[in-house]
Amino acid sequence: MIMEVLIASSTEEICELLEQDSSRQLLAGGTDFMVEVNYRHRSPSSVITIDQVPELQNWHHDGDSVVVGSCVTYREIERGPLATLVPALAQAARTVGSPQIRNAGTIGGNIGTASPAGDMIPVLSALGAVISLRSSEGKREVSLEDLIVGVKQTSLRRGEFIESVRVPVLDSPQEFLKVGSRSAMVISVTSLAFITYPKTRSVGIGLGAVNPIPTRAKEAEVFIADFLDWETMQVDPSGIDHFKDLVSAASSPIDDHRSVAAYRRKSIGILAQRALTRVFTEGVL
Amino acid sequence: MPNDEQPHLNVNGKRLTIQKSWFGESLLFTLRERLGLYGSKNACEQGECGSCSIMLDETLVCACLVLTGSATGRDIKTIESLAPEGSLSTIQQAFIDTGAIQCGFCTPGLLITIKDFLDENTDPTELEIREAISGNLCRCTGYGRIVEAVRIASKTHDESQGAS
Numbered sequence A: 001m002i003m004e005v006l007i008a009s010s011t012e013e014i015c016e017l018l019e020q021d022s023s024r025q026l027l028a029g030g031t032d033f034m035v036e037v038n039y040r041h042r043s044p045s046s047v048i049t050i051d052q053v054p055e056l057q058n059w060h061h062d063g064d065s066v067v068v069g070s071c072v073t074y075r076e077i078e079r080g081p082l083a084t085l086v087p088a089l090a091q092a093a094r095t096v097g098s099p100q101i102r103n104a105g106t107i108g109g110n111i112g113t114a115s116p117a118g119d120m121i122p123v124l125s126a127l128g129a130v131i132s133l134r135s136s137e138g139k140r141e142v143s144l145e146d147l148i149v150g151v152k153q154t155s156l157r158r159g160e161f162i163e164s165v166r167v168p169v170l171d172s173p174q175e176f177l178k179v180g181s182r183s184a185m186v187i188s189v190t191s192l193a194f195i196t197y198p199k200t201r202s203v204g205i206g207l208g209a210v211n212p213i214p215t216r217a218k219e220a221e222v223f224i225a226d227f228l229d230w231e232t233m234q235v236d237p238s239g240i241d242h243f244k245d246l247v248s249a250a251s252s253p254i255d256d257h258r259s260v261a262a263y264r265r266k267s268i269g270i271l272a273q274r275a276l277t278r279v280f281t282e283g284v285l
Numbered sequence B: 001m002p003n004d005e006q007p008h009l010n011v012n013g014k015r016l017t018i019q020k021s022w023f024g025e026s027l028l029f030t031l032r033e034r035l036g037l038y039g040s041k042n043a044c045e046q047g048e049c050g051s052c053s054i055m056l057d058e059t060l061v062c063a064c065l066v067l068t069g070s071a072t073g074r075d076i077k078t079i080e081s082l083a084p085e086g087s088l089s090t091i092q093q094a095f096i097d098t099g100a101i102q103c104g105f106c107t108p109g110l111l112i113t114i115k116d117f118l119d120e121n122t123d124p125t126e127l128e129i130r131e132a133i134s135g136n137l138c139r140c141t142g143y144g145r146i147v148e149a150v151r152i153a154s155k156t157h158d159e160s161q162g163a164s
């Protein structure tokens, strides 16, 4: 069978091509897509290549937030201005795959794949990212939680694609931590994003690879607030153990070829503690 | 691209005619099995080993993760373009001098990767070198001599040479 490959040059064109035939599949960096093609798990009859669409390849600073096009690569996110504007996103991008993978793989593709182990997921979740979707019908904005509805399942409608991701510029400490079997080229066993919101004196904790859908450790976020001093950036150590337990309790991990549930549950708590004490020094308030 | 035009790939500065029926293959497959460019190796077809590394529009990528139909009209450089026929680039020479090659299967991918890396980093630390080659698996050497070769090549590397 001959595969039709359509190289889109604008978002308008993507809309049109999808309107003509919504069964056409989108190809961005190909780092997930092509593995499936090579292993015959996916054999589309028509593909729209979107990674050379300028609107999708760019990002811009817009007031208190940055809007990152869906085809911005990890390489772009991990270095340069974006790394200063959204440090946790950059830290996560830096842990993805290898230079070759980071040169090709995109943020939109990570969301599109909707894998629980996708490294952008916990960061976007902790940042309260807003995802812009586009189709010939128009645009709509959704939260990540509304978009990723199951393991490798999104709520994208027919003919709809991810246009961009909006995240806040907070100018405050952020951490991304990941557990894997080596420090490069590794899919997360567990990962965690820790974002501080000094204005509201709160923290956001996104959990990676321990739940089927994007998850925040909400109870832990609320609980630890009482143990933080935002003037001195200290945490009362008496709150840490329970905080850790609450984070672990927010996970519902599984056993698979990469790890076991018990280890995941334990390590996600440890990552939370580590992130917390990197940002807040321990001291009795 | 208009439908009647014969599709082609730009590989190492040459315009190579391809068939539409190859569009759904990986670029690695097309390069090797259709165009006879066997320098890029195939060991995993899933982005893990880096032995198929090429330059696509001056960006280092795995050819096994590029769809042939998406690569039309783009600039492709493979290991075959690293040095003119009959000569060696400084990186190749350094690999030979240090004994960084055993079976040689990983070597083409490493050479492309290192060339790309040294074009941007003229004085790399060992950590930077190891990070740069973290997507290239070598089953033989244990990497020590490869790192040594990169260090030696970094002293003599000339950006104007070969691919990229």
Ligand SMILES: Cc1cc2nc3c(=O)[nH]c(=O)nc-3n(C[C@H](O)[C@H](O)[C@H](O)COP(=O)(O)OP(=O)(O)OC[C@H]3O[C@@H](n4cnc5c(N)ncnc54)[C@H](O)[C@@H]3O)c2cc1C
Binding pocket: A025, A026, A027, A028, A029, A030, A031, A032, A033, A034, A035, A050, A070, A071, A095, A096, A097, A098, A101, A104, A105, A106, A107, A108, A109, A110, A111, A112, A113, A117, A118, A119, A120, A160, A161, A162, A163, A185, A186, A187, A188, B046, B047, B048
């Ligand atoms: C060797 C290797 C290592 C890896 N390491 C990591 C890692 O450490 N961490 C990690 O998180 N991931 C990792 N990955 C997975 C992959 O690189 C990422 O998920 C990447 O972000 C996918 O992006 P892409 O642009 O390559 O997407 P593609 O492969 O092009 O597409 C992925 C899916 O998303 C859909 N899609 C793409 N763009 C859009 C859009 N704009 N709108 C709607 N749907 C869209 C596609 O149709 C497809 O279903 C790795 C992959 C490989 C091969």
Ligand code: FES
Binding pocket: B028, B041, B042, B043, B044, B045, B046, B047, B048, B049, B050, B051, B052, B053, B062, B063, B064, B065
């Ligand atoms: S064959 Fe492409 S990375 Fe292994």
Ligand code: FES
Binding pocket: B100, B101, B102, B103, B104, B105, B106, B107, B137, B138, B139, B140, B141
């Ligand atoms: S020399 Fe044999 S794989 Fe590297």
